[in-house]
Amino acid sequence: MLDLLKTFSWQELRHHPWRNAAAVMAVMLGVALAFSVHLINASALDEFSQAARSVSGQPDLELRGVQGQFDEALFARVARLPEVALASPVLEVGTYALLPEGKRSLQVVGVDALVVAFVAPDLMPLPARRGDQTAPDRYALFAPGQVFLNPAALALAGARLQLQSGLEPVTVSVAGSVRASGRALAVMDLGAAQELFGKQGQLSRIDLRLKAGVNRDDFVRSLASAPDWPANLSLTVPGDAQSQINKLSRAYRVNLTVLAFIALFTGAFLVFSVLSLSVAKRAQQFALLGVLGLSGHKRLSLVLWESLFLGLLGSAVGIALGTALAALALKWLGGDLGGGFFAGSAPRLQFSAWAALLYGAMGVAAALVGGWWPARAAQALPPAQTLKGLGGGRVNPHSHWLSLMLILLGAALTQAPPLWGIPVAAYVSVALLLVGGITALPWLIGLLLDRLAPLVARQTLPLLAVARARHQRETAAVAVSGVVASLSLAVALTVMVASFRESVTQWLEQVLPADLYVRSAGNLNASDTVYFSPEYVQAAAALKGVKQLQAQRVLPLLLQASLPPVALLARDMSDPAKNLPMVNAPLPVPAGQIGIYVSEAVVDLHGAVSGQAFAPMGKAFKPLAHAGQAPDATYFVAGVWRDYARQTGAIAIDKAAFERLTGDQRANDLALWLTQPADAPQVQAALRALADGTGSGSGELMEFGTPGQIRATSLRIFDRSFAVTYWLQAVAIAIGLFGVAASFSAQVLARRKEFGLLAHLGLTRRQILTVVAFEGAAWTLLGALAGLALGLVVSGVLVHVVNPQSFHWTMDLMLPWLKLLGLCLAVVVAGTLTAWLAAQAAAGQDAVLAVKEDW
Incomplete structure (x- = not known):
């Protein structure tokens, strides 16, 4: 057997x-x-x-500046601590490598070659052999203007490489390599890196190796509790950067x-x-x-x-x-x-x-x-x-109460908070809504067909189709379940993508009010290295054709050690409702406090509350001052705004208040309103010439964009990112339609006797096919309506729950009715055709032979 x-x-x-x-x-x-x-x-x-x-x-601890660099005088103090066996000073600088095809992001690391091999051996410079040298020049690693590249950076450079500092191109020589993997990296002598980028006397971190037997936690607590320990420093274990990118x-x-x-x-x-x-x-x-x-x-x-x-x-x-x-x-x-x-x-x-x-x-x-x-x-x-x-392939009927309970439970789970930053409950909610909606199909089909039956009572062929569908509602539900599942997912994805795209479009309209934009650094980590000087900003504002200029300073601001930095935007905030896409109307700032405007991600990740003081801002802001520390201030959350560009969060502060507190008058972005917007190319050329002629740097290092160009580029990137969803929609619909075809094929094979009886009663082959086509139209129409309704419910969960919990931004629900109706119509037409084609084989059998099988 x-x-x-x-x-x-x-x-x-x-x-x-x-x-x-x-x-x-x-x-x-x-x-x-x-x-x-x-x-x-x-x-x-x-x-x-x-x-x-x-x-x-692999150090035991990393001593880092809370915001950027700190005074290297602290190194001698830390290295002399009795618990420390080895201390390695490091300066990290974000910049760009200037290549013929454009700029590429590059991280420069300044190290002390005498100790780095004991802490981070992959950063140890390996000098290259030059010309007819019998051995590499080991003193090259101490020479100014010499860099050692990792494999990713070596693929970009020849014997010499140009780096960007401010708007100045600086030329360095490639003297060898390092083994460090990952993105493009250049290693230099610490003193040479400080001089090259104007960071004299500054460090980014100190790597510490502790002596045997020293308890790391006790050591951290003793340093943190020291009365003269600087507040702008933090001691962390290695791997925090990896943990941040993981989260x-x-x-x-x-x-x-x-x-x-x-x-x-x-x-x-x-x-x-x-x-x-x-x-x-x-x-x-x-x-x-x-x-x-x-x-x-x-x-x-x-x-x-x-x-x-x-x-x-x-x-x-x-x-x-x-x-x-x-x-x-x-x-x-x-x-x-x-x-x-x-x-x-x-x-x-x-x-x-x-x-x-x-x-x-x-x-x-x-x-x-x-x-x-x-x-x-x-x-x-x-x-x-x-x-x-x-x-007959009849499925045993079941109660619709279980379906209703699944739908209600799914709706209740949409109110649950995320777990570990993931909308787990929302995903379960979507699954329950889908299962509940699909299992409720027999009840829904019966409800709708009971209303439809009186309308076709005087038409023979539609009446036969509707009557059979009413009595085979369980079978009909099985047949269209694939359509409902695939169409609901396709509708949900269509609505989510359309809502996101429309929200991004409206957001771009509001955040791009000027006629021309100029950027020095697109990378937040390079904002302190690549910038516009105050003199250049003043000269640019006085150019012919420039009606108004607004400068923006962008800096990373670390609010919490376990999370990535937020972007601090120092810009004109005289009219917040006009300058930013506010979620609600901005609040008046109390006297004596500094108004800040936080993105939705800062609310979710860092607990900022509109209308209240934001204490973490005060501690994080103090080290940003050029000399010493910024004076104490209370920062009041005057509003919340939408930001689709920075998932880690952004905080906007008035530039005048920022300059008063920090003394930093540099800028990273310029927005220009022109007397004649059509003169943007001429103003762009003037800005380049100004950089070349005033000694501020090279005009070729600036990035320009009009609102139309930025909008088109942003939406093109958006569409490319969501291209996979369109493909998945097509796959889901195709699978659903194949399910309809297979289900109808199965049904008509089991109904050959019924077709034979109808033929004996006088129905022609075309009329039998018409009956089956009516059934296909009725079933797929009900499936399309159910799929559309269920898809709209699921899309609401995706837009209002999954996206805010996953990415910390909200969007408005947009319903692209033409696309949705097109999807539903395509399903109904395809389902009707597949029913017609599936019935042809069974209806074509000899009626006498089909009925004779019962004798």
Whole structure:
């Protein structure tokens, strides 16, 4: 009997390769997308972790400035502490390498070559051999203007390299290499780096090795409690940068993974449809096996073995395809992932056998879930009736109260807070809403068809279609479940992307009011190295054709050691409601306090409350002063605004107050209003000439953009980032329509006797096809309406819960009705056509022979 079952199952799989290939492809796509996303994420994080370790080395502690650099005089004090065995001073500077094809971000690290090898050996300069030298010049690492590049930077440079300081290009010589991995990096002698970038007497961090037996925690507490310990310094364990990037990118990576699982979710429906069709076609064969002694449990096992085979094959191919996709993505796109978290890195693929087994098991599980209901149908077949062709494929009715409870529970979970920065409850809510909505289909179909029946009571063919659909509502629900699942997900993704895109468009309209924008540094870490001098800003404001100029200073501001810095924007805030896209009306600032305006991310991540003083700002702001520390001040949160450019958060402060507190009059961005906006090219040329002629630097180092150019570039990047969602929508809809075709094929095969009886009663072949087409139209119309309604509910969760909890920004819900109606219409038309085509074979059978089978 076992051999008979194997032969029976294998013959079915072998003789219908195209139909089974569709199910295998669905599982394959789901596994491939999910596994490739996992590999890209894991590889990028592993590369970042290795790069962080190679740059930071393995010290016991890192002494860092809370904001930027600190006085190097502290180094001698720390190095003499009895608990310290070794202290290594480091200066980190963010800048750009000037290349023929443009500017590339570059990190410069100044080190003491005499001690760095004991703490961070990957940063130890390795001098190159020059010309006919028999040995490399080991004194080159102490010479000014000499840099040592890591592999990523060596690919950019020749013998000489130009770096940017302010608006000045400075030329350095490439004297050798370092082993540090990761993004482009240049290592210099500490004193040479300080002189080159005007950072004399400044350090970024001191790496500490403690003596044997010294308790690290006790040492940190003793230093922090010292009365003369500077407040602008922090002692942290190595790896904080890695932890920050992990937290920052975690929500993005989880969202990508959930998006990839959509294909696996819809793939389960395709397996369900394929096996439903297979069971319907083999109903009489199953019945014959039942008469011969095959139990219902063994018939269930037989179908599950077939779904297991489809799942194993799809998962195996999916793992291979996912590995190839990840390798291609890492090669051509690097580790950026579209989110900007790993920009500039080119990680190598890190394959994990355990992850492959896990994602392969998910694919197999999806196939088994999809095959469970067809297997139950094969188990429940009545042998005698099925052999007579009387199997109706009717599903046992169920109560709609369970569906209602699932929907209510899903709605309640939308109010739950995120866990570890991830909207776990919101994802569960979406799953419950989908399952609850799909299981409520029989009740919904019955409710709607009961209202529709009186309208077609006088029309024979529509009446037959509606009457059968009413009495087979469970079967109809099974047939359109794939359409509802795929269409609801497609609608939800369409609404989410449209809402985000429209919100970004409106945001760009408000944050780009000027006619021309000039930027010195696009990288927040380079803002203290690449800037406009106060003299240049004054001269630019006096240029012919410039009606108004507003300068903005951008700096990283570390509010909390465990989180990435926020961006501090010092700009004109005379009219906050006009200058920023405020969520609510700005509040009046109390006398004697400094008004600040925080983005939504600062509210979520750092607990800023509108209308209250923000204490962390006062402590973090003090070290920003050019000389000494900024005076004490109370910072009042006067408003909250939307910022789609900085996920880590941003704080806007009036530039006049910033300059008064810090004495820093430099700028990173210029916004210019012109007398004639059409004169932007001439003003741009004048600004370049001004930089060249006044000695402020090279005009070629500035970046220009008009509002139209910036808007077009931003939206192009947005569309490219969400291109995968459009592809997933198409896959989901295609899978849903295939499910409709398979379901109708299964139904009409089981209804050949019914078609024969209708033919004996006088209906022509065309009329029988019309009845089935009406059924297809009615079923897919109900599925489209249910999918549209369910998709709108899910999109509300994505827009108002998932996005704010994941990325800490809100958006307005936008409904692109034309696109949504187009999706629904395409589903109805395609469903009607597939029903018509599926009925042709069964309706074409000889009516007499079809009915005679009952004799």
